[in-house]
Amino acid sequence: MVLGLSLLTGQAVAQTQVYDPKTRSWVDYDRTKAYQYYRQHQQVPEPFRRQVVTFRTAEEPGTIIIDGNQHFLYLVQPGQQAIRYGIGVGREGFGWAGIVRVGRTAEWPRWTPPAEMVARDPNARKWAGGQPGGPDNPLGARALYLYEGDQDTIYRIHGTPEPWTMGLSVSSGCIRMVNDDIIDLHSRVKVGAKVIVLMQGAALYKGV
Numbered sequence: 123m124v125l126g127l128s129l130l131t132g133q134a135v136a137q138t139q140v141y142d143p144k145t146r147s148w149v150d151y152d153r154t155k156a157y158q159y160y161r162q163h164q165q166v167p168e169p170f171r172r173q174v175v176t177f178r179t180a181e182e183p184g185t186i187i188i189d190g191n192q193h194f195l196y197l198v199q200p201g202q203q204a205i206r207y208g209i210g211v212g213r214e215g216f217g218w219a220g221i222v223r224v225g226r227t228a229e230w231p232r233w234t235p236p237a238e239m240v241a242r243d244p245n246a247r248k249w250a251g252g253q254p255g256g257p258d259n260p261l262g263a264r265a266l267y268l269y270e271g272d273q274d275t276i277y278r279i280h281g282t283p284e285p286w287t288m289g290l291s292v293s294s295g296c297i298r299m300v301n302d303d304i305i306d307l308h309s310r311v312k313v314g315a316k317v318i319v320l321m322q323g324a325a326l327y328k329g330v
Contacts, residue, residue, distance in 0.1 A: 138193060138289045151289055160286035170194075170208025170288040172303050177204035184312060186224075186279070188297060190217060190321030193289045195279070195297065197310060207307065208288035210298040217321045218277070218295055224315045225269030227308055230255030236276050239294060258283055263301040264308040268317055279317075280304060 138151040149155070159167060170193065177196055181187065185198045190211045196204040211217065233253045235246035253259055262281020267274060279297040281304040287293075288300060297319075299307065 138291075153287065153290060153292065156286045156288075156290055166208055166285060166288045166300060172205065172207050172306065174199070174203055175206045176202060177206075178202050179204075181316070181318070184310075184315050186307075186311065186315060186317045188279075188317065188319045188321075190219070190319065193291075195299070195307075197307060205306075205310075207299055207303045210282065210284075210287040210290050210292055211321065212293050212295040213291045217291070219319050219321045220270070222268040222270050222275055222277070222317045222319070224266045224311055224313050224317060225272075225274060226267045226313060227311070228255075228265045228267070229308070230259070230263060231261045231265040231280070233259050233261045262298070262304060264304040266304075266308065266311060266317075279307070 139148040142149050165171065175196075177198065179185075179187065179198055179202075181198050183198050183200045187196045187198065187204075188194075188209065188211075189196070193209050193211060195207045195209045197207070198204050232255055233249065234251070235243070235249055239246045240250045255261070260280075260282065261278065262283060265278045265280040268277045268279065269275060277296055279299065281301040282298040284298075285300045287298060
């Protein structure tokens with residue numbers, strides 16, 4: 123299967139599609155297909171791999187711009203370039219948009235699910251007191267904690283033990299990345315960095 127990117131419009135969160143040359147048609151790139159691709163190739167499809175791209179913006183180098191519809195995160199670089207990373211974003215009903223900042227960062231962070239997730243998700247309930255960092259932790263190898271002013275938004279940019287989910291809308295609102303990519307991003311980003319989150323049809327983060 124050759125991967126191209128297409129988006130189904132009119133949804134709160136856009137659905138990624140891939141082009142199948144055998145049937146000459148676009149098909150939904152769902153969780154099952156993504157997992158099958160990763161098992162076969164041991165990496166995510168080429169568009170979602172880290173790469174330097176041309177990127178014209180008035181934002182300063184070091185700014186993070188997230189295109190939730192296309193499932194890309196851009197780290198602005200000098201000379202009208204950016205490092206582009208593939209990401210997983212919030213599933214329908216959990217997408218959001220706004221301007222925030224990196225309030226703090228952590229290596230192999232501890233994960234404490236918010237009360238709302240504990241209430242709705244039995245798997246999160248057992249970690250209500252916090253899950254230690256490690257390879258099975260949902261936050262993966264690194265986390266950038268997103269703040270609005272001095273207030274923690276509860277949203278993060280973080281790694282994941284499910285690398286095949288790049289290109290999908292599956293999270294509870296956080297931005298997830300392959301562990302190697304979040305380690306790379308973490309090494310380049312400073313606390314205080316501006317983060318712009320764009321997502322068609324998403325609710326604006328309160329206060330933005």
